[in-house]
Amino acid sequence: MTTQTFHARLLACAALAASLGLAAPVLAQQHDHPGMTMPMPDEDNVPLEALINPTGHVMQSALGAYAMTRDASGTSWQPDASPHDGIMLHTDSGWMLMGHAVFNGVYDSQGGPRGGDKAFLAGMVMGMAQREVGDGMLGFKAMVSPDPFMGKSGYPLLLATGETADGKTPLVDRQHPHDLFMELSASYSHPLGGGFDGYLYAGLPGEPAFGPPAFMHRQAAMDSPEAPITHHWFDSTHITFGVVTAGVSRQNWKVEASAFRGREPDQNRYDIETGQLDSVATRVSWNPTPNWALQASWARINSPEALEADDDEARTSLSALYSRPFRHGGSLSATLAWARKDRIPGDALQAWLFEGAVRPDQHWTVFTRAEQVEQDELAGHHGGVATVRKLSVGAIYDVPLSDNIKLGFGGLASAYDAPAALGYDDPTGGMAFVRLKIG
Incomplete structure (x- = not known):
């Protein structure tokens, strides 16, 4: 594929997204609770929370006085208007419990x-618990894979790099498996007065305040079973064995900073690693309307690669x-x-990413991803910088088995x-997959 052809396909994807409503008017807002936005569509005055959650009940986040639909991976934000999956239970002792699971059986070529070719199983099981403690909110999250x-x-994943399989050689043209323990974290938030809320978050593992939500938690990406080749630019820190984050939010703004262990997980995928909190990150997040979530972040990471410890x-x-x-x-x-x-x-080295997903109803989802990366590991470690690009298009059809369980059949x-x-000899690739979604 030529560079001109790739750019033409990328422009076509952008034009399709615009025609489907990316440039449509945003939703109006009304405030029913300090720090919590209850938006409403302009067209027919139907509450947005009724579209997201048929019960019409929106829970408050464990990290501040805003709707839980804004929470994504770690402490990152997504648009308030994002769908929110999960089975929810309220106990007599005041705890709110939520669970969610996704399993993908994939054939990759x-x-x-x-x-190369391979059949494999990927996914995650997530659990969350929160309750009021004094004037604040205590929260716990766990995620395993x-x-x-x-x-x-x-x-196999062409153009992907990062981490190691044996502790001796880097993985190239392959996506590494995530650790068994993807998150084990606790948080506590408390109102500070004047409309401000503060929180503390700690994880072993957890996710520092850097980048957008991890790819498997982004609404535009979660229906695709493949990892982005930009993963180690945007969100490779989403499994960090040791992180503490402090943040302050007020309505639609948040500023936060993290101290964390910079070393990426090693080749032993079943253990809990420890080490000094030797790296730092900071992030500013802004949700200007219920439809948008913007962030800017920076991190200084100490010795992330075990094979290049200096x-x-x-x-x-x-x-x-x-x-x-x-x-x-x-x-x-x-x-x-x-x-x-x-x-x-x-x-x-720079990286660009566009993702889009359209779900016209509860059954069909069509998704796409376009990426451009400056890579220096494809011709041997630090073997020269090359600009590479990838375009993926796929779809999945979900069959409801019950109110909370769906079986999906997809491909890309x-x-x-x-x-x-x-x-590379101008290759193509693809995946066929079956997905079980609970929650």
Whole structure:
């Protein structure tokens, strides 16, 4: 695929997203609770929370006086209008419990001389508990994954790099499996007066205040079973073995900072790792309307790669997430993001990402992802910087088995653009998958 062809397809994706309503008027707002926005569609005055949650009941976040629908991975924000899955239970002792699970059985085929084939299981099981303690809110989150059972070397994914399978060689053209324990965290938030709320969050593992929500939690990305090739620019810190974050929010603004362990998880995917909190991150988040979530963040990461223990990184990230619910369980979601990775010492490498997903009803979802990355690991570690691109398009059809369980059947196809010297031979790739979704 030529660069011109890839850009033409990317522009076509953007035009399709615009025609589907990305530029439509945003939702009006009304305030029913300090710090909590209850938006309403302009067209027919139907409460937005009734579109997101048929019960019409929106729970408050554990991290501040705003709707739980704004919460994404770690302490990151998504649009207030985002759908929110999960089975919820209220106990007599005042606890609110929520659970959610996703399992993908995938057959993956990556073409060309650097590709491969593999069948594997991926997904996550999430649990959350929160209750009022005094004037504040105490919260706990846990998330585990079946990824380690696919094997240490993960699955074939052309143009992907990062981490190691054996502690000796880096993974190239493969996506590493996530750890069994993806998050074990606790938080406490408390009103500070004047409309401000403060919180403390700690995880082992947890997620520091950097970047947009992790890809498996972004509404525009969660229906795709493949990881982005931009993963190690935007959200590779989403599993960090040691993090403490403090933040202050007021209505639609939030400022937060983290101290965390910079080293990425090692090849032992079943353990709990420990170490010094030797890295820092800070993030500013702004949800200007219920449909949008914007963030800017920066991180200085100490020795992230075990194979290059003397090298550090500075990362910068900007992103915009959009979400709009439809009647009958449908929605439109999109992500546009940019990130820069400064190797210390070494090159400055940039990455761009666009994701979109359209769900016209409760059954069909069509999704796409376009990425451009400056890579220096595809021709051997630090073997020269190459600009590579990838475009994926897919769909899934969900069959409800009960009110809280869906079985989905999906597939996706991918096209790649890389310099001929890298030896990819203009390949294509694809995945076929079956998904079980609970919650």
